Each structure stands twice: as C-alpha cells, then as structure tokens.
Amino acid sequence: MGEYTLDYLEQLEAESIYIFREVAAQFEKPALLFSGGKDSITLVQLAKKAFAPGKIPFPLVHIDTGHNFPEALAYRDALAKEVGAELIVRKVEDTIKQKHLTEPKGKFASRNWLQIHTLLDTIEEFKFDACIGGARRDEEKARAKERIFSVRDEFGQWEPKLQRPELWNIYNGRIHKGENVRVFPISNWTELDVWNYIKKEEIPLPSIYFAHEREVLEHEGQLIAVSDYITIDETDVISTKKVRYRTVGDMTCTAAVESSATTLDEVVNEIMATRISERGETRIDDRVTEAAMEDRKKGGYF
C-alpha cells in the first residue's frame, strides 16, 4: 500500500482544499481576506487548486491600513489580475475620516486595532457571511484554541467559551442573520510548512521577503523600516542594512531581520535555523501585552 501515501505537505494541502470547498458550498457570500503576506498568498494558491479549472468563486478583500509596503500592494494587484478574482479594497483611512476615529499615537503608531472597524464595515457592506483568513494555530496561544470555522457575532467578536465542537472533518457553518464565520484553512500549518509549500509549489513572493538593502532604525533590538508612517527622533540611529521580512504586516508594526538570503532555499534554511519565533521576531504589536491577540480577537480581529 506504500504507493497510496501522501507526504505531510500533500496531506495539509488536501485538508485545506477540502475546507475551501466547504466554504464555497455552505455560504452564499464568502470572501478571502488578502493581506499580501505569505499566508494569504498560500491561501490563494490553495483556492486556485480547490476550484480548478474554474476561477476562485469569491472576491479577494484587502483591508488597506495605508501603512503597507508598496511591494506588497503591487504584488496584490498583479495576483488578483492573474487569478481573475475580483479585488475589493477598503481603506482604514476612509473609515477614520467618516467615523472620526482617533488614531493611536506614539512612535510606531499602528492602525492594527482600527482596521477592525473597516473590516466589520466591509463585511456589512457586502453582506459577507464567511471571511477566509490565513491565521495559523502555531502563531499564538489564542489562535491555538480557535476553530477552523469560527463563528463570530454581529460585532465580529470571538467568544472562546461558546465555540462549537469541531468533530472529524465536519464543519458546521450554520449561522443566524448578522453573524458571520471566520474560516482558517491553514490552521494546522506551521510557519515552516508554509515556507516549504511555497518552495515546493514555486509560488512567487513579494520582493521584501528576500534580502535587500533598506534604511532601518533599531528599536529595542528590532529593525524597523524608515517610512513616513513612523516618528523618527533625533536620537534614533538610522543605518542601511541588508534585511528581509519574515512576515508582512504594516510598515509600522513589522520588523525586518538581517539576512543575506536571496532565494527561497536560502530563506527556508535561515528560518529552519532561527531560534526566535515569527511573532516574537517580527511583530511589534504582540509585544504590547501578553494577551494582545486574545484581546484583538475578542474585538473582532482575526
């Protein structure tokens, strides 16, 4: 029976494709939340395979904080065109203006919290009943406990105590009007699984994932790209370093790592050798409080 076996990446892929098809079958208006990061790029690849030779039967939605890496935006536009999917972009900037939201202050003021408002408004505007996201359970302990089909109330809130038991591979997506489901098809993938899959499938990535020269400032051991979105003080030391990004979020809350890796093989080797976690190394937003992710999820975040 040896011939009828799948390796771990094929098993993960099969599970994720199954989940994508459940979403398409169970919901009337799903959307794929696309950030331009490697996890959502992996989602698009899986969705392509799930519905081939047809097109992906739902739009890509990007909640644009206005603090994105230009490379990620260019990649987003090109990818949407390539797969023939509708691309819906909603800007946090517009929500801030319309709703008179208060922008966070500080050196690396992040719109991470504010994007929840734009996301919920977008869900409301298009009446999305399922939003597919690229969160992984290995990232963080709040994520470790979330379901693959995660039912959110009309405020988008996650209630860990009221989660539905998720048995076998049966996904219960029945919801009441106003509720929606967040679906995480790569829940069971780790960071390294995603990288190995990208390598195996030869998926092109935005250039910032590979080593390049960039002006950065060093803050509490992390390297932050110099941009218009952060406050630069006189005491900051700015230098040009060879860096790459391990995860791609906003320019204000994503840190770079020093690297000379210019190919996928080299990147994967560096990640295998690293002794620091993805979030620990690169996400400034999780450092604020120990329960930062738990709080954001309860507030409607992914």
Next chain:
Amino acid sequence: MDILRFITAGSVDDGKSTLIGRLLYDSKSILVDQLEALEKQSKNKNADGIDLALLTDGLRAEREQGITIDVAYRYFSTPKRKFIIADAPGHVQYTRNMITGASNSSLIIILIDARAGVIEQTRRHSIIASLLKMPHVVVAINKMDLVDFSEERFNEIKADYEKVAAQLNLGNVTYVPISALLGDNIVDHSETMSWYTGPSLLEFLEAVEVASDINHKDPRFQVQYVIRPQTAELHDYRGYAGQIISGVYKTGDKIKILPAGIDSTITKIEVGGKEVNEAFPPQAAVLHIADDIDISRGDTFAHVDNLPKVANEIEVVLCWLDNKPLIQGNKYFLQHKGRLLKTIVRNVAYKVDVNTLERIPAEDGVKLNEVVHATIKTAAPLVYDHFDTLSDYGNAILVDETSNSTVAAVLLN
C-alpha cells in the same frame, strides 16, 4: 515525512502540561524568545530553569477563571514526522472536549500517575478511546521518579491496565514508563530505568505506523461541491469535487450514485487541477462521470460491487455536547460530511456510564457529556457505513435547528 495527529488525555495533576511542554522543549520546537518569556514567569523551575507546564499556558480568560476552556492544538516536528497534538482537558465535565480532540486523532496518550495507578479517569479516557475506535493507544506511566523508578510498580500498573484494555477491546496498546518532569524516556532513553528496553515515547510516536490505518478497499466519495465554470472554453465542464474518504478510485470504475441508485462510470479524475489515473484518501479530488445525471452536494459515489448502507432509521451512539439537554422527539439536522438531513431522535434506549460502561436508564433526560444509545429517523435515506467498520463514513453531528450549535457527535450503526 507524514503527519501523526494525537491527543493527550489526562489532567494537570498527571503532568499532562509538563509532558507536552517536554515534547515541545526537547524536540527544540520552543524558541528563544518563548523561553525567555517563560524563564521570567517560572516559579516551579526544573533543572533547565523553566516550568515546562507554562508552555501550554492558556488564555487570560482561562487563567482568570482557573479553568481550561477548550482543546488547544500544538505543533512540533522531527526529521521523521510532523506532529499535531490535540491538548484536551481531562476532567469529567470536559468529556466533550476529549471527544472533539479524539475525533481528529489517530493515537491517544493516556497518562497515568505512577503513584495513583489506574483510576476512574483512566477508565473514562479509555472508554472514549474505545468508543471512537482510536487505532493506537499509548499508556504513559508518568512520575516514575516518585516511585523510585520501580519496574515492579510499572508492571503492576501495566497488568491493571491490560484488564481495562481487554474489557474495552483496545488493540495496539503500548506502555512507556516516563518522567515528564525529568525527561526520562520522553526523547532519550532513561538511564535510571535501564530495565525498560522499549522505545522512548518520542521514538514510538515517530515510528508508529499510521498509513495502514487508512482504508484502501471500500471506495467512498461524497460530492462536496460541483465545479461548473460555464465559461466559453470550459462550457461543458462539470466536475464533482470531494474528498476520497476511503478506497481507491480509478478511471473506468463502475460506480453507483446514492441514494438515487443510478449507475455510471468514472471518466476522468483530477487532483489539484492535474489529471491523474487514480485517487486515494485523503486526497481532495474532482471526479467526472460518463452520464449526464442530476447530482448535487451530499450524493455518494460508491463502487457497484461495494455498497454502503442506505437507511432512514438508524441506531446511533450520541455523545451529547450541548448545555441544552437532548429531548426525545425533537428535530435536529444531521450533518454527515456535507450532507444535511432533518432528523428526529426517536428513541433513547439507554445511557452509558463513561466511567464504568454500565447501562443506565435515560428517563431523566440526556445532558451535556452523556453518551446514549438511540434511534434516529432521517427525512431522506442516509448513505453511510457502520462506524465500527468504516469510521470515516460512519460519523456525523447533530445540529440544533434553532441555535445552530453542534449538539452531538453521532456514531452510526
């Protein structure tokens, strides 16, 4: 490299958190920043200077209330395998969580405190493992350091558990004496327990054969989604997407479409957009058939000479998972993979005591965490297999029509 999904059953008192922490730590899945955070918090430090149990520390909401809400999933890998741990709390009120975690696992680690031996909780976990037909059981006899690493004590507990295993028909039981706290027989062989010559826990987890658990002989496929691009170049394309649940499908296979009972032939198979000659579990495939038949989500494709059951009155085991009690005569949705059918729970025959296996009358209603034998009636014929013979097509859930909650795990008989 493949994947092993396993569940750890036990409570904090058995050292479950320490065991998982040890597996993550010794397999070097814990990274420097996570360790630093732990070192700051650790009060119960071990020789390495950290409290391993903190690695599986829960949410703030749980710490505040002193409870464990839910199954947490943890990941680690070695060069041989990727591991997915379903970390479920073990107390009686969490039977629901254990069933959830066990349903997605092919192996269970039952933790026994060497000082306490086989206790009620051990029996409960074993009964659930037996109910869900878990193919592999590892009995990890922990805290051997607290019984002087005694071979005699190990053998005594092993003999006690063998009786439980025999009563429950548990096959493939492996016994490992460990100390999660000190690391004995977790990754490396214990120096102090040289009398034990079997594999360490991790060696066993790396080597246990799970590929052969997959059924390759009874072809079962349920239509999940119909792919019809309806574009100019793909005008006539119509593919039936779904997972190969069991068996092997080949082009040219004669199939019967159920419950309609119509025969056809497989003309083409695709996996991930590429044409292949055959598909097998757990591949997500697209099947094409020769005839133009009205087929929708939930229909089963089986081989003409190997058919599943088709019935609308079915004996089931229900594991009740909801705070609202089961009410006999109530209507629910039965969800069998992607197929949703209106269902009445007709007759609740008896409850099973999950600690003793005794049958108890069910007159006073069925509550959360209880297991019952019942009869259900579905609004249309269900196409399924007996859970004991083909569990992957013999499982389902009940969904409450009004709350939409998943209220029961269903084992079809």
